Amino acid sequence: MDKYFVMIRMRFLTMLAYRMEYYTGIIIYSINIGAYYFLWKAIYGSQGEIGNVDFVQMTTYVAIGWMARSFYYNNIDREIAADIQEGKVAIELIRPYDYVLMKTAQAFGEGVFRFFCFAVPGFIIVSLLFPVHLPSDPFLWVSFFVSIFFSFLIFTQINLAVGLTTFFFYNNRGFMRAKRILLDLLSGLLIPIYLFPAWVQSIFTFLPFQSISYVPSMIFSGGFTTELVYLSIGKQLLWSVILIVPIMLLWKTAKKIVVVQGG
């Protein structure tokens, strides 16, 4: 366990060394939020509510969605692909640890960094600029933090699975790009799920994606009843357990067929 903890710390420190890059990231995220703010403002126009959600709730939803993303987001799929394509996976395999767990630990180190150096300051800036409504109920705060932890897990697991497919399809850059865009869409980051047609929504309930962004954003913007909060977090837990299966299968098969490039 110790070795994984060391790697979390290590990644945190490395990220800290490159923190300047992330300050520009905060600005980019704020611009994104701003763009969606004006977009929704135009859509709302003179209407007070769309689907029982008023404009301030919508702004909060958008701002929370992006700030949560800044925490759960990572690029370990691309890191894994690079490890494989550049043959660095050889070095990973001569170390006495589990490669997949180690990548998860690194992603978590990155997540912790992003949370304190990105999400928190970013959120303060955003709430000064836009009419964001923060809940006063401590229950919502606690369940929000629990749920973004699961967002991180599920997002990371999907990344791991996609990254590991590089072992089978040597060049899958296109696949990874498609995944990134699809995730933003299907997770409810760009458009809240409740605005999709009913039949699409019912399909989404059987997929893990809305657990990534829709759930924490709805919890924090007060769009869920208490019951729904529990149910959604339960579903997140379920998904993060289920997703272990494909990752283990992929990794087990990958180890058998691994070919190290270069030599």
Added chain:
Amino acid sequence: MIQVRNLHKSYRVHSARKGVAGAFRDLFSRQSYEVNAVQDISFHIPRGEIVGYIGENGAGKSTTIKMLTGILTPSCGEIICNGMNPHMQREAYVKTIGVVFGQRSQLWWDIAVQESFRLLKKVYQVDDRTYQHHMDLILSTLDLSELLDKPVRKLSLGQRMRAELAAALLHNPAILFLDEPTIGLDVLVKMKIREFLKEINQTYQTTILLTTHDISDIEALCERVIMLDGGNIIYDGNLSELRRKYVTKKQISFEFTKPTDIQTLSSQTEHLNLKWKAGENMHQWIGILPISIREKASISEVMTAVSKQNEIVDLQVRELALEEIIRKIYEKGAVHG
């Protein structure tokens, strides 16, 4: 310590068809063929031995090392190292080995060397006292102390390679695998690394298997060589024996004060079993003398015969160098006799 039986590895290579139409056809059916990188090799290396693993480019050396270190799964055959199956028991096994790939760094690029070591210490779960004691020896022998707080990306190749070696030995492994550890290094660094490897081998009885294209590495370190060609072992044995088998002649190069010719020289050494070859000019001549066990004193006889009638400016006696022997074997593709 290392036991390899009937090891075989083949890679499946997909070949791309030409042009757009070809690329389109590749989408549906890809042509592929197998490359047999390692054919059918068996060997045993006992504890504490340093073995040189040599062969031409593409002979299958790196592929073997990758299988022995648990990275690649063998297509066929069996490996037992340190009593374990490298691939099946990877996590436990890699704790007992150290690996250096000369072409690839195992240190973290952005952080100081020392931080990398500290990280590896945690990863290999080395306790403080063992670490202190063992690392002191390594750092002083490799002369690394001054580089510790530099980030790896600021090290020169030679400096980095020394750090790589230290990293590979940090947990005091029983076996050390080195895949071209001296590639691109200058003579001084090479010497230092060889000295270090000898010392580690003597102090800890570390088994070392190294691949290299620098035959002087092999001469300096190994008593035994395994020679690979096209995925097959073509020689496995003592270096001295290899030499005995191949060194069948000595060359004696003369430089005389006056020009001379082959007839004169031949007649002067008629009673000896000596062949003459022209050197760069009429002053220089090379005598080729077969070595046989019965005629041990022949060099002095040659000297006497030649110096009686010629004034000698310079003289050199030379055996076939190991490098030439090995080149000959590569060319022939087998060891005969």
